[in-house]
Amino acid sequence: MTTAADAIEAPPALKARLDKLDLTRKGDLVLHLPLRYEDETQIDTIATAENAGPVQLEVTVREVSVQYHPRRQLVARVADDSGEMTLRFLNFYGSQIRQLERARDEGGKLRVFGELRPGFLGDEMVHPRYRPIKDGERLPESLTPVYPTTAGVSQAVLRKHIAAALAEADLCELLDDAWCRDHDFPPFDAAVRLLHAPPPGVPESDLQSRQHPAWRRIKFDELLAQQLSLRRAYLSRRQRGAPRIAPVGALSQRLLESLPFALTAAQRRVASEIVDDLSQPYPMQRLLQGDVGSGKTIVATLAACQAIEAGYQAAFMAPTEILAGQHYLKLRAWLEPLGVEVAWLSGSQKKAAKQASRQQVANTAQLVVGTHALIQDGVDFARLGLAIVDEQHRFGVAQRLELRRKGKKMAEPPHQLMMSATPIPRTLAMSYYADLDVSVLDELPPGRSPVRTRLVSDTRRDEVIERVRGAAEAGRQVYWVCPLIEESEKLQLQTALDTHAVLSRELAGLRVGLVHGRLKAEEKAAAMAAFAAGEIDVLVATTVIEVGVDVPNASLMVIEHAERFGLAQLHQLRGRVGRGREASICVLLYQTPLSPIARERLKVIFENTDGFEIARQDLRLRGPGEFVGSRQSGVPLLRYADLEADAELIDLAREMAEYLLREAPELAARHLTRWLGSREELLKA
Ligand code: ADP
Ligand code: MG
Numbered sequence: 001m002t003t004a005a006d007a008i009e010a011p012p013a014l015k016a017r018l019d020k021l022d023l024t025r026k027g028d029l030v031l032h033l034p035l036r037y038e039d040e041t042q043i044d045t046i047a048t049a050e051n052a053g054p055v056q057l058e059v060t061v062r063e064v065s066v067q068y069h070p071r072r073q074l075v076a077r078v079a080d081d082s083g084e085m086t087l088r089f090l091n092f093y094g095s096q097i098r099q100l101e102r103a104r105d106e107g108g109k110l111r112v113f114g115e116l117r118p119g120f121l122g123d124e125m126v127h128p129r130y131r132p133i134k135d136g137e138r139l140p141e142s143l144t145p146v147y148p149t150t151a152g153v154s155q156a157v158l159r160k161h162i163a164a165a166l167a168e169a170d171l172c173e174l175l176d177d178a179w180c181r182d183h184d185f186p187p188f189d190a191a192v193r194l195l196h197a198p199p200p201g202v203p204e205s206d207l208q209s210r211q212h213p214a215w216r217r218i219k220f221d222e223l224l225a226q227q228l229s230l231r232r233a234y235l236s237r238r239q240r241g242a243p244r245i246a247p248v249g250a251l252s253q254r255l256l257e258s259l260p261f262a263l264t265a266a267q268r269r270v271a272s273e274i275v276d277d278l279s280q281p282y283p284m285q286r287l288l289q290g291d292v293g294s295g296k297t298i299v300a301t302l303a304a305c306q307a308i309e310a311g312y313q314a315a316f317m318a319p320t321e322i323l324a325g326q327h328y329l330k331l332r333a334w335l336e337p338l339g340v341e342v343a344w345l346s347g348s349q350k351k352a353a354k355q356a357s358r359q360q361v362a363n364t365a366q367l368v369v370g371t372h373a374l375i376q377d378g379v380d381f382a383r384l385g386l387a388i389v390d391e392q393h394r395f396g397v398a399q400r401l402e403l404r405r406k407g408k409k410m411a412e413p414p415h416q417l418m419m420s421a422t423p424i425p426r427t428l429a430m431s432y433y434a435d436l437d438v439s440v441l442d443e444l445p446p447g448r449s450p451v452r453t454r455l456v457s458d459t460r461r462d463e464v465i466e467r468v469r470g471a472a473e474a475g476r477q478v479y480w481v482c483p484l485i486e487e488s489e490k491l492q493l494q495t496a497l498d499t500h501a502v503l504s505r506e507l508a509g510l511r512v513g514l515v516h517g518r519l520k521a522e523e524k525a526a527a528m529a530a531f532a533a534g535e536i537d538v539l540v541a542t543t544v545i546e547v548g549v550d551v552p553n554a555s556l557m558v559i560e561h562a563e564r565f566g567l568a569q570l571h572q573l574r575g576r577v578g579r580g581r582e583a584s585i586c587v588l589l590y591q592t593p594l595s596p597i598a599r600e601r602l603k604v605i606f607e608n609t610d611g612f613e614i615a616r617q618d619l620r621l622r623g624p625g626e627f628v629g630s631r632q633s634g635v636p637l638l639r640y641a642d643l644e645a646d647a648e649l650i651d652l653a654r655e656m657a658e659y660l661l662r663e664a665p666e667l668a669a670r671h672l673t674r675w676l677g678s679r680e681e682l683l684k685a
Contacts, residue, residue, distance in 0.1 A: 008161065017153050018161075025677055029165035032158070033195050033218065033640065034145035037207055040113060041139055041200065046123060047082035049116050056113045058133070059085075061104040064097065076100050078110065086124035087112065099132065108132050142197045143204060162196060174667050174674070175656075183652070184213055191217040210640070219641040220649050223431070225675035226638065227650075227657035228668050230434040235661070237435075241412045242283035243312060243385050247275045251305040254338050259298070266290075266443035267299050273439050274303045274417065278386070284415035287392070287433060290441030291611040292421045292575025293448065299441070300388045301331060303417055308340055308366045312385025312414075316369045317403055319394035321346060321521045322528055323547055327390070328369040330550075335367060345370035345379065348521030375402040384414045391547045392418035421547070421575070422568050425616045427643040430650050451578035451586050453606050455562075458591045464558055465506050467587070472510050472537040476582060477554040480540045481573055482516075483561035492542060493518050499560070500540045510537040517544050546572045552580035562588035562605075563598040567618040570605045597621070620644060 006025045008018060023029055040056050049055040059078035067075050074089040074097060089096065103110055114128030147158045171189035173180075180187065186194070191214035198207055206212040210219070256263070263271065270288060277284035290296045304314035316331065318324035324346060332342045343365035345357045354373075361368050362380050373379070387403045389395060405413075418436070429438055456464060468478050482499045485492040493516060500514040513536035515527040524544070531539045532551050539545075539554075546569060557577045562570060570588070577584040588602060604617045641649060660668040 008165070010161065014153070014157070017150055020150050021148070021153070026165040026169045027674055028677060029162045030169045030171065030192055031218075031675065032147060032162060033192075035148050036146050037143035037198065037204060038113065038146055039204065040111075040144045041141060043111075043139065045082035046080050046085050046116075049123075051116055051118065051123075054113060054115050056111065057085075059110050059112055060107060061100055061110065064100045064104055066097065074100075076104075078112070084122065085116070086119060086121055087128055087130070088119075088124055088126045090127070103132055109135070111137075141200050143202075143207070145196055166193065166196060174671050180217075185217040185220060186213050188217065188221065190214070210642075215640070216649070219646050220653060221671070222638060222675065223641050223646070223649050223653035224656055224660075225672055226431060227434060227653045228660065228672050229676060230432075231654075231657050231661060232668075232672075233435045237285060238282045240282055242281060242415055243310075243412055244281050245278040245307055245310045245312060245385055245415070247279060247306050248309045249306075251309045251338060251340075252302050255301065255305055255334060258334070258337065261445065263298070264295065264441075264443045264445055266441045267295055270439040270441055271299050271302050273437075274299070275306060277437070278303065278306055278415055283413050284417065285436050286417055287424075287436045287438045288417060288419045288441070289424060289429075289438060290419075290421065291444070292572060293444060293579055294421075294441040295445050296390075296419045296421070296441060297327065297330065300390070300417055300419060301334060303386060304331075304367055304388065305335075307386040307415075310385065312383050313361075313365060313381055314367050314386040314388065315374055315381065315384060315403065315406070315414075316367065316388045316390065317374045317395075318369075318371060318390040320544060320547060321348060321371055322515075322524050322544055322549060323390065324369060324371045325521075325525045326528065326549065331367060331369055341366045343368045345373045346521065347371055347373045347376075349373070375406060379406065381406050387414045387416050389416070389418045391422075392420050393422050394547070421572065421611070422615065425612065425619050425643075427647050427650060428619065430654065431638070431643060434654070447581055448578055449581070449583045450609055451574055451584045453574065453609075454585060454587045455602055455606055456587055456589055458561075458589050461589065464587055464589065465503075468538060468556065468558065469507055469510065471556045472507070476556060477531065477534065477536070477551065478538045479545065479554055479557040479573075479576055480538055481545075481557065481559040482540060482542050484543065484564045484569075486564075489517075492516075496540065496542050503538065503540055507538060511535065512538045512540060514540045515544060516542040543569065543573070545576060549576055550579060551576070553582070555580060555582040555584040556587070557585070558587045558589060560589050561591055563590045563594055563602060567601055567604060567614055567621070570601075571611055571614050574605070 006027065008015065008024065008026055008029065010018065018024070021032070023032055038054060042056065043058050044055040046057060046059075049057065057080060059080050061076055061078050062084070063077040065075050067073055071090065074092040076087045078085060078087055102108070109132070110130045111133050112125065112128045112130040114125040116123050116125055145159065146155060147162070149155065149158055171192060173187050173189070175185075175188070177187070185191075194202065194212075194214040195207070195218065202212065207215070274284070274286065277286055288296055288299060300316065304316065307314045316327060318327055328342070328344050335342055341360070341364055343357055343360040345354070345361065345368055349357065358379055362382055368374065368381070384406055387406070389403065403416075424433060468480070471478055480499070480503060482492075482496045485495055496514065496516040500512065504512045513527050513531060515524055519527070527536070527539070528549070530536050531554075534553060554577055557574065559565065559570065559573060565573070574586045577586060588605070590598075590602060594602070600621065604614060604621075608614050608617070643650070657668070660671070
């Protein structure tokens with residue numbers, strides 16, 4: 001909590017604006033560090049100043065005028081010993097005119113900072129920063145910080161409040177001095193002061209690149225706060241109770257015997273990790289990561305068997321109707337012959353059917369499969385012991401918490417298994433996901449032949465069509481993915497309809513189907529079932545097929561306008577083929593000319609099949625925002641540390657977090673308060 005002594009003293013309007021910058025306490029101001037610096041320690045001359053980058057000049061004012069071409073502007077002619085130039089202001093106040101006129105009349109000097117550009121009447125500066133100075137006023141000795149800010153908060157105001165906070169705030173060292181020296185970390189207060197006001201001689205480039213030891217210290221502290229909060233959440237979860245689900249193993253055994261395949265070594269390893277977790281007296285919170293097609297479903301199903309056999313219910317939630325429906329069919333086929341009652345719950349069910357399903361959930365159902373409908377009001381599980389969330393990154397934190405709460409009839413929360421085929425790079429797993437246990441399926445089932453990827457310019461679309469015809473006539477099935485139109489759902493639908501019409505014409509004689517987001521659930525299910533049964537040759541689809549869909553006979557995929565898709569999305573889509581024994585091909589059609597970033601993205605997807613490598617490249621190209629998306633609320637985003645560049649600091653921060661929580665919990669608490677303040681409360685939710 002923010003105490004009164006700690007709160008920033010400012011007028012209410014300014015306070016509200018500072019709030020927007022997440023600045024409520026003096027301590028927050030101390031940690032509000034510069035984005036960059038400006039060098040005001042030297043004076044250039046008009047004649048010698050360069051036209052690249054900002055310069056500082058000292059000038060006298062010759063003429064001041066308000067001109068009207070093409071729009072109203074304030075123009076001043078100024079000079080120093082070396083020459084003359086123009087200052088131009090397109091937005092200005094009356095007081096500015098008077099100030100410049102006074103400088104003109106009295107011959108006072110202005111210090112001007114900005115970029116010099118060649119103009120119509122020689123060099124000029126547009127909207128320079130300037131201020132009148134006294135004769136002989138000294139230059140600042142340190143670089144001038146430029147802070148991240150928001151509308152209505154000037155740099156000058158920020159600087160003033162930050163300087164005041166630095167004078168008062170508690171900057172005491174919380175880490176061991178010797179340890180800091182050993183790791184080349186300056187003390188906390190020295191690091192903070194240096195970054196706010198770098199003394200002369202500190203190379204600007206080290207500050208800019210954030211490689212200076214002071215930056216390293218700050219980045220370490222930030223990562224430490226993150227590790228501490230996640231680690232604390234992890235430990236507090238272990239204090240909570242959960243049903244202890246001891247393995248019997250008979251049901252799992254019968255399921256395994258009925259399968260046409262044997263588990264991979266990776267599947268066996270992960271399955272046994274889960275067996276252990278479920279038999280602990282505290283709730284499992286495990287993330288099962290495995291690339292597209294690595295066989296996560298069966299692993300989750302084995303976990304469900306353990307819960308069911310012990311007399312609990314298991315819930316299996318998937319983010320789309322199509323995927324949930326497919327899971328339902330598969331799980332029923334696997335488990336009903338073994339005498340397990342499987343229920344289905346989805347938003348599109350008719351009222352009576354939904355009512356019946358809810359009755360089942362509240363009473364006899366042993367496994368419940370469905371969409372978000374699982375977490376709606378009115379759904380009450382009789383004895384939920386295990387909640388499985390497929391493609392967890394598609395759900396928000398709140399939704400996952402909600403499923404956990406569905407066990408409320410019982411004294412204890414259910415165990416949670418989350419699955420994701422969007423691989424989380426190691427650095428992310430160690431930072432944003434550090435409160436979870438992570439299992440990785442790092443092996444694909446045998447007998448898959450890798451998908452070959454082709455990049456083909458849209459100008460060769462006709463050849464691709466012929467290829468599709470050839471494949472279909474040879475008995476293979478084809479996905480044709482419509483261009484993504486993110487801006488408009490209506491346009492997206494129209495594009496899907498158009499693509500279907502055109503392809504039906506161009507591929508006359510073949511059975512061309514269509515599935516898109518606006519179809520009714522039964523229509524989608526029917527289209528998918530027909531495709532799975534081999535009654536459709538070419539399935540025109542939007543990204544509704546992106547996750548989870550599994551039709552092994554489909555071995556050719558064409559993605560139109562591939563340059564519009566994200567990397568993770570392309571990888572997921574491509575994962576829909578290569579699921580059978582047939583060699584599979586993914587054709588990425590692109591429209592020329594390609595932007596440099598689109599070219600780079602396509603190159604990544606062309607050169608890599610490993611989802612982890614693709615995710616790593618994606619992180620490099622886009623930063624962590626997209627991955628973290630649904631986790632953001634509650635998990636502090638990093639402001640200074642960079643997961644890729646500062647990977648070595650993450651390891652160190654993790655070790656330190658464990659040490660502090662064990663040996664010096666009060667220091668850990670003070671560090672968290674320093675960095676997170678009241679936001680820490682959110683994390684405990
Ligand atoms: P994902 O990890 O993408 O969810 P799935 O669970 O859908 O993958 O599995 C992909 C396909 O591989 C399914 O058809 C599944 O039945 C099959 N499969 C899973 N494990 C094995 C295995 N060990 N050997 C052969 N096929 C397997
Ligand atoms: Mg899956």
